[in-house]
Amino acid sequence: MASRDVQTSEFFQRKVDELVRKYDRITEPNAVLQAILQDPESMRSLVDAVQRQASLVRHRSRNVEDAEITVFDNALMILSNGGHDTQDVGALELYLAEYLGVCTFSPIAHAKQALHDHDILQDTVTRATASPSITDEATATEEQPQTPEQALKTLVQDNEHSRRLQHILPPRPPPTLEELRRREQVERLIQMYEKAKAEYSKKDPEDIDISLAKYFRDTSENTLHFLRVNDMSDHPLIPDIENSFERAKGKAAQLAGRGRHFDEPRATTSTHNHPSKKRRGRRHRYREVDSYRPGKQ
Structure with missing residues (x-):
């Protein structure tokens, strides 16, 4: 024992x-x-x-x-x-x-x-x-027996109370299995979102790469979508998740555009006498289209 x-x-x-x-x-x-x-x-x-x-x-x-x-x-x-x-x-x-x-x-x-x-x-x-x-009143009621009229009045008062x-305080029905499942999913998504946000926030803006930006963007978007389609649009985290989604989306777009932006100066810095093969190909195709004349053989 x-x-x-x-x-x-x-x-x-x-x-x-x-x-x-x-x-x-x-x-x-x-x-x-x-x-x-x-x-x-x-x-x-x-x-x-x-x-x-x-x-x-x-x-x-x-x-x-x-x-x-x-x-x-x-x-x-x-x-x-x-x-x-x-x-x-x-x-x-x-x-x-x-x-x-x-x-x-x-x-x-x-x-x-x-x-x-x-x-x-x-x-x-x-x-x-x-x-x-x-x-x-309770003590007096115990000491003195009630008349039928008093008993009826007490019963009515008790029922009204x-x-x-x-x-x-309306009774709250127990949650259904579907509600419990949905709660678990929400909690899991929010945990993933908060983890992604923490990883994103601890990085300096210059050190954030495109994979992290996309991960944070997609996690925020998935969490937002689940909350909205499950009638949780009043969830207190909605404004924060919306803000995170916009930030991550903008950062991902910026990083994707940055790669293309930096490629162009490298191509244009080469001398005009020696254009890259890619640029030659584009110019050649452009001249072919431009030189086409209907009715001429």
Whole structure:
């Protein structure tokens, strides 16, 4: 039994370390998090949510065998320095991805809605558990039996409250296999795009060759096309990918034209008395066409 506990603890810690390494490498927020941080209300909601989660974890047993915290809780506490640095980029991205299911390819509107829904749920729970009037009413109801009219009124109020909650927080159906497949493809394409962009950006403009320019151009174009045909035209990375595509396309065209441009001066620098064979051939063909006269043999 002790051996199994040790194995469980080691496996747990290994998964925590993997998560910490994954999110600790992040130095710049992704496009979704960037949009949230630029919106004061959404940023406040996200930071408050991380603070609440950290507070919950602090009041739970950190012993793995007690099973009161998850690997995500443990990683969140490490990234946020025990819950004291809840604005750490890695901690915020971990919370978005692992607690709210908001990934890099999620539309910004969905990410903000997820935070909004989380806020409403938290406020509802807080009011229900902390409001003295509700507690007093519940106690009075338990002490005094209701008349049939009061019972009917309570039932109607409860049903109305349930309907309001359903309107505020509509149930989200689980993603279909097709949606999951599409998400995986988007994530894979974005990873390829970001890798190509990093390779392209770390080069000095003079050192970029045509193969790298074409690779960056084609990767950007493929990612753009996939997002658009799959109804993701509002994806937060679209403007950046469009800009990258135009840059790479222009660079590739420039490099392709540069080769031909440099060939011409080398040909024209030779003396006029000794034109290249290629130029002779073109002139000869031109004279043949030019000397043609209809009706003459």
